[in-house]
Amino acid sequence: MNLIKRFPFHSLFVKMLLYFLIVIVLLSSYNIWSLTFYTRNVGNEIVHYNRTLIRNTVDSFEKQYKTWKSSLLTLQHDEYVLSVQRQAEGSGKAGIDYLQIEKITAQIRGLVGQPYYHLNNVMIYYRNHAFLLEKDGLVDEDRMFDYYYVNKSYPLDFWKNRGNEPGFLLTLPSRTFAINPDRGNVLLLPIRTNVAGSPYEIIAFVDMQKWYETYQGRPGSQFFLLDSAGQPLFKSDETAMAEDLPAWDGKTEWILNDGTYYFYERGSESGFTYVTVIPHDNLNQNITRMNWIALLLFAATVLIGIGASFFFSRTINRPLKKMITGLNQIETELYQGSIAEFNAISDHLQGLKHERRQIKAWMESTRPMLTSYNYMARFKNIEIDPQASKDLWVGDGAFMIVVHQLRYRQLQTDRLRELMLKATAKIQEIIRLQIGSAFPLSHTFQMETQQILTIVYTGEKSGQLQQCLGRLKQIFDQDRSSYLITIAVSSLFQQSADFDQAYAEALSLIGQAKPVEETQIIWEKEPVPELTGFTTEQEHEFYVNLQAGSETACRQLVQRALEGLDRQGATSEQLQRFADHTALRIRRTVELLKIVHEWRPDTPLMLSYSVTPDQYRESLELLISEAARAIKLKREENYDIIQYVITFLETHYAEDISLDLLAQKLNMSPTYLSGYIKEKTGSNFSDQLNAVRIFKAKELLESTSLSIQEVGNSIGYRNVTSFIRMFKKETGQPPGDYRKTILRNKG
Numbered sequence: 001m002n003l004i005k006r007f008p009f010h011s012l013f014v015k016m017l018l019y020f021l022i023v024i025v026l027l028s029s030y031n032i033w034s035l036t037f038y039t040r041n042v043g044n045e046i047v048h049y050n051r052t053l054i055r056n057t058v059d060s061f062e063k064q065y066k067t068w069k070s071s072l073l074t075l076q077h078d079e080y081v082l083s084v085q086r087q088a089e090g091s092g093k094a095g096i097d098y099l100q101i102e103k104i105t106a107q108i109r110g111l112v113g114q115p116y117y118h119l120n121n122v123m124i125y126y127r128n129h130a131f132l133l134e135k136d137g138l139v140d141e142d143r144m145f146d147y148y149y150v151n152k153s154y155p156l157d158f159w160k161n162r163g164n165e166p167g168f169l170l171t172l173p174s175r176t177f178a179i180n181p182d183r184g185n186v187l188l189l190p191i192r193t194n195v196a197g198s199p200y201e202i203i204a205f206v207d208m209q210k211w212y213e214t215y216q217g218r219p220g221s222q223f224f225l226l227d228s229a230g231q232p233l234f235k236s237d238e239t240a241m242a243e244d245l246p247a248w249d250g251k252t253e254w255i256l257n258d259g260t261y262y263f264y265e266r267g268s269e270s271g272f273t274y275v276t277v278i279p280h281d282n283l284n285q286n287i288t289r290m291n292w293i294a295l296l297l298f299a300a301t302v303l304i305g306i307g308a309s310f311f312f313s314r315t316i317n318r319p320l321k322k323m324i325t326g327l328n329q330i331e332t333e334l335y336q337g338s339i340a341e342f343n344a345i346s347d348h349l350q351g352l353k354h355e356r357r358q359i360k361a362w363m364e365s366t367r368p369m370l371t372s373y374n375y376m377a378r379f380k381n382i383e384i385d386p387q388a389s390k391d392l393w394v395g396d397g398a399f400m401i402v403v404h405q406l407r408y409r410q411l412q413t414d415r416l417r418e419l420m421l422k423a424t425a426k427i428q429e430i431i432r433l434q435i436g437s438a439f440p441l442s443h444t445f446q447m448e449t450q451q452i453l454t455i456v457y458t459g460e461k462s463g464q465l466q467q468c469l470g471r472l473k474q475i476f477d478q479d480r481s482s483y484l485i486t487i488a489v490s491s492l493f494q495q496s497a498d499f500d501q502a503y504a505e506a507l508s509l510i511g512q513a514k515p516v517e518e519t520q521i522i523w524e525k526e527p528v529p530e531l532t533g534f535t536t537e538q539e540h541e542f543y544v545n546l547q548a549g550s551e552t553a554c555r556q557l558v559q560r561a562l563e564g565l566d567r568q569g570a571t572s573e574q575l576q577r578f579a580d581h582t583a584l585r586i587r588r589t590v591e592l593l594k595i596v597h598e599w600r601p602d603t604p605l606m607l608s609y610s611v612t613p614d615q616y617r618e619s620l621e622l623l624i625s626e627a628a629r630a631i632k633l634k635r636e637e638n639y640d641i642i643q644y645v646i647t648f649l650e651t652h653y654a655e656d657i658s659l660d661l662l663a664q665k666l667n668m669s670p671t672y673l674s675g676y677i678k679e680k681t682g683s684n685f686s687d688q689l690n691a692v693r694i695f696k697a698k699e700l701l702e703s704t705s706l707s708i709q710e711v712g713n714s715i716g717y718r719n720v721t722s723f724i725r726m727f728k729k730e731t732g733q734p735p736g737d738y739r740k741t742i743l744r745n746k747g
Contacts (some may be wrong), residue, residue, distance in 0.1 A: 020309030120205040150178040185262040256407035297649040401490040402454040403506040473519040486513040515572040533561040533578035537732040
């Protein structure tokens with residue numbers, strides 16, 4: 001009864017507790033249903049999981065087997081391999097061209113170096129001449145099989161005898177080879193070619209230990225790889241016997257025999273049989289343990305949920321109840337607890353009462369604070385001297401607003417920020433003295449941290465005001481290496497109610513400031529064109545060249561953009577916006593390429609100090625140079641493939657090249673190479689090729705008198721229409737217009 005009285009049914013506490021419990025019941029029902037469903041179907045799911053596991057293993061090995069077969073067949077019929085055989089027949093081992101041997105060993109190293117192939121070594125065995133070619137060069141047969149690759153099941157005499165089995169490839173049972181010098185014992189699966197009439201054969205050793213590590217079979221299971229005759233080629237457990245496997249009809253997917261699961265699969269490419277053996281007891285123990293764990297977790301979750309529901313409901317209800325009770329009291333008791341939102345509500349309620357008392361006192365005042373500088377300073381959160389500003393009021397009468405916008409030409413640190421605040425105060429005092437001497441009723445105060453505002457009561461834009469501002473310009477220009485000031489003068493306004501409009505007009509004039517190193521005074525509104533610097537195509541070109549580490553091309557693009565902005569009369573704000581955007585793009589490009597780079601500390605300082613186009617160009621060129629070096633260094637350290645691709649494109653851009661051709665030269669699949677280029681550079685193969693071709697086209701258009709068609713042919717475009725379309729897409733204008741623009745700028 002006491003609990004019912006304390007927490008009636010319609011109270012927030014009871015309702016929240018009820019909602020929490022409903023959620024717990026719903027989640028519990030779902031968990032119970034899930035556990036029941038899981039228990040009933042877990043056996044089928046385990047069988048399905050292991051069937052999927054062995055299918056994935058078969059698919060992986062079959063793809064690798066097909067790759068081995070294709071690679072060995074290519075090597076078997078290689079022109080250089082056959083040429084070495086002819087040279088050995090003519091002049092013996094001494095008459096072999098070792099340049100050809102180097103080319104063959106390079107191919108072998110390419111195969112062995114592919115981590116997906118799992119090849120330990122590939123050898124070309126010239127049986128009639130008693131030597132082999134492998135990844136490290138030419139080795140005599142007795143040295144190879146009596147010292148380097150030693151196993152009593154595969155002695156030298158074994159390799160001397162050619163196999164009589166049918167088929168191009170003969171796969172032999174895996175054995176542990178002692179690999180010298182000092183490389184330990186490795187479990188290898190030998191594969192040898194079987195080409196009738198060939199005087200040599202290819203022998204490949206597959207590292208089955210590495211292959212099985214990628215298989216990631218179920219713990220406690222065994223794996224068998226059997227040939228077409230049922231003989232074991234590989235066993236995950238050397239003590240296991242293939243003879244213990246139950247007979248398989250070639251169709252059944254799995255067999256349960258004597259408490260053990262046997263999962264079978266046959267490879268379509270190799271004809272091998274794959275077997276996974278899993279004890280049934282192992283599965284049952286796991287299922288039982290998982291069921292108990294699930295029940296315990298479920299019970300613990302329900303108990304914790306009920307306790308947490310009661311605790312949270314009470315935690316939320318108590319402070320609300322306390323604050324609601326205090327609303328009817330004269331002095332609300334301040335609530336302070338662990339919930340930040342409730343603390344904020346309590347503080348706000350206290351603030352509302354305090355503010356109500358302040359508003360009442362303010363309304364009784366005869367000099368409203370809204371028209372005082374004191375109010376403005378509080379509104380802008382600027383520290384002021386209350387005594388100095390006590391009698392400053394915005395009165396009625398004609399007036400103009402003069403905004404003094406400061407720009408300090410140094411990076412802001414905590415120490416510099418203190419100095420800037422002091423400097424701003426001194427600048428404010430200079431303005432007050434200069435303008436106040438000519439216009440005694442003027443008011444000068446700080447509107448922002450780097451903005452000073454003066455209200456001048458006058459009936460016209462007089463020469464006297466121009467003289468005052470001219471003297472200020474002379475004073476400020478003496479310190480232009482430390483700061484620059486732009487002064488904007490609004491139109492004449494008649495009523496103090498127009499203060500906001502006058503202030504907004506003066507601020508709009510600030511945006512007309514030009515990139516010059518002196519104090520500027522702006523009196524009249526002038527049209528300001530919308531300028532961005534880079535076009536979309538130029539920005540893309542800049543990004544591609546920066547990714548490639550092309551410092552010269554990036555410098556040219558930045559210089560061209562800054563020259564264009566200067567010709568079009570860009571304002572200081574537009575110039576700074578372009579520089580900041582470009583600098584940000586440079587830094588983000590380095591970050592996107594995952595390059596950890598420590599930027600020079602003077603680069604942001606130079607950008608902060610810059611005003612004129614030349615200063616911005618020098619600052620951006622410093623950033624470009626630093627980024628290009630970091631990108632090139634990263635490419636030289638880790639991206640040999642990308643370096644090869646870029647070098648190949650820059651030297652063969654005029655040829656009919658394709659991704660398939662480049663992938664063939666790198667001995668990679670086109671799909672893998674395409675994804676690799678996209679991942680490392682951020683653009684695909686065709687974008688890289690087009691960027692190189694268009695860059696070369698620009699050079700030809702600028703330095704030669706070749707026709708448009710001749711330029712297109714010389715960079716690899718056989719169709720002039722395709723060349724014109726691609727050039728316009730990359731640069732924003734046709735090649736003919738581009739040439740005219742370049743010639744006009746040079747003239």
